[in-house]
Amino acid sequence: MTEDGRKQEQPHNLQAEKAVLRAMLISTDAIADIVEILHGHDFYHPAHEAIYDSILTIYAANGTPNPFAVCEHLTKTDQLSAVGGVEYVNGLASDKPGSKAWGKHAEQVQATARLRRLQSAAAHIHDLAVAATPEFIDRIADAAEAEIFAATTQRPGSIPPAYAFGDICEDALDEIEAVGSRHGALTGVPTGFTRLDSLTGGLQRGHLIVLAARPAMGKSTLAADFLRSASLKNKLPSLLFTLEARRTEVAMRILSAESRVALHHMRSGTMDDDDWTRLAKRMPEVAAAPLYVQDSSHATFTEIRAQSRRLHSQRKIELIVVDDLQMLTYGTRPFASRYEEISEISRCLKLLAKELDIPIVAVSKLNRGPEQRVDKKPQLSDLRDSGALEDNADLVILLHREDAYEKDSPRAGEADLIVAKHRNGPTATDTVAFQGHYSRFVDMAVP
Structure with missing residues (x-):
């Protein structure tokens, strides 16, 4: 007026x-x-x-x-x-x-x-x-x-339209033909792991991917590997919300993985001339990667959702990683229990992935269930705080390393990426190599 x-x-x-x-x-x-x-x-x-x-x-x-x-x-x-x-x-x-x-x-x-x-x-x-x-x-x-x-x-x-099933089938056939014409090319964001990508087709649009493990298994390192594959190798804009590590720590991990300079040398200030040379060679390309990092320790889900929408509209983000779920709160909205809060967060992450039409990776801790078993291998039921996390996820990858429990294990240096849930395909286990000194996982060498 x-x-x-x-x-x-x-x-x-x-x-x-x-x-x-x-x-x-x-x-x-x-x-x-x-x-x-x-x-x-x-x-x-x-x-x-x-x-x-x-x-x-x-x-x-x-x-x-x-x-x-x-x-x-x-x-x-x-x-x-x-x-x-x-x-x-x-x-x-x-x-x-x-x-x-x-x-x-x-x-x-x-x-x-x-x-x-x-x-x-x-x-x-x-x-x-x-x-x-x-x-x-x-x-x-x-x-x-x-x-x-x-x-x-x-x-x-405004109100989303309802589509006739005949039209949907035609669109589906077009998509099937398009995939076939690419002769096995990935339909999603590449993870950087050959067998995992072959199984999943990459991280798919609109999917919630849960990456879970017991503490000190390397789940943050594996999440960083996904980001490196997306932003460095494939030039896809990606976004990391890290509630535990500082942004400079994230940068060190990625620089270590890319330059093959031992992470402990970076942290201890013991880099030699060769280390500095390798780092200098990789630095320009790594620094130019379309990777964005938000490291607020006070971030809530409502803030993450708002920033994701904003950056997606500005930068065309293709992958989001949230590390980790157990440190995230919804906001000041009260919940009767932590179980209910994690359930709501996981549900909203799935809806956000669908809204933005991109994959979202949620890093999660597992409960102590694996340590009660002889083989220590994790299972879906070990997801901490919420069974709804399993329900809402399209893909669940459980990370396991035998040498984390047994230092003299014959499988020292190996890690299992256990695809325990795959909504659109089979489950399987991909064995990869863990190079902890370089803060990365890599495909096993083909014999």
């Missing part, structure tokens, strides 16, 4: 809207470009939205959406008089726009639509905050963040 009590008009640009529709009524090339930018609800004037939708309906049916065809369609849907009649539709097509000007006009329409959505979101957030009580502050904060994110994205969805 303005100071004199009049309702404030929302942002809009009717001239740009008319220019967009004029271009679409004249050129099918314009339709192909504009449909990538605008939705019908981006138009301020309801008549313009109706005309836009009619144009797209005719275009989708392989028709020519000229003024006559659009008027005919609007007549069938009883909308012609509401949009201003034949005269209005014909008037839109009376002047030709400049070459390729329709892209600029469509962006102007979209910009004003985003402003309107932002105003609406701000008003709703204000109402939520006024009515809020302290115990629900996390829910309000998350709702506010989600509304702002939805309002500012360029092509927001």
Whole structure:
């Protein structure tokens, strides 16, 4: 409302809207470009939205959406008089726009639509905050963040559509054919381990991957290996939330693994000239990797979710790792038990992976179950704090090293990556080599 009590008009640009529709009524090339930018609800004037939708309906049916065809369609849907009649539709097509000007006009329409959505979101957030009580502050904060994110994205969805199963099958066949044409190429983010990638196809989009082990097995090192494979070897932007290690410690581990300089030499200040030479050779490429690290020890899940959404929209993040789950809290929202809190966090991590359409790796500790067994091998039931962690995960990888329990083990230097749950494929165990002095795991040498 303005100071004199009049309702404030929302942002809009009717001239740009008319220019967009004029271009679409004249050129099918314009339709192909504009449909990538605008939705019908981006138009301020309801008549313009109706005309836009009619144009797209005719275009989708392989028709020519000229003024006559659009008027005919609007007549069938009883909308012609509401949009201003034949005269209005014909008037839109009376002047030709400049070459390729329709892209600029469509962006102007979209910009004003985003402003309107932002105003609406701000008003709703204000109402939520006024009515809020302290115990629900996390829910309000998350709702506010989600509304702002939805309002500012360029092509927001409203209510997700329901798809006909026949259409879904066609999409599935296209995906199967595309995978086949790549002759075994990975469909997900490469882990860097040949047999593990062969089993899983890589870390898949929308999946929650749980990487779990007893303490001191090297689960953070293995998570860093996944990040190295994504960002250094394949140039895929990735994001690490580390609640335990400092960002410089993470950097040392990655530099040690990449340069083959012993980590304890870095930490103890005993690097020799050869170490410095190897480090200098790898430093430029490692420093240029699209890897982002957040090491706040006070991070909550609500903060991680907000930062993940923001960085994903800015940097097109392809992989997120959270290390580790047991140190993460949801926020100030109260839970009856830690079991319930971890259950909710794991559920929300799965939903976040699906929302962002990327894999999320959650590093988790195991309970003492393995130590009660003769072979010490972990099982799914050993996941600490929550059975829901197993339920929500699409892939569970349990890390086991015999030499962590028996120093003189004949399998010293070996580690088992036990795929204990694989929602879309078989389970198996991949044996890899553990090079602890370089803070990395690597494929076993082929005999």
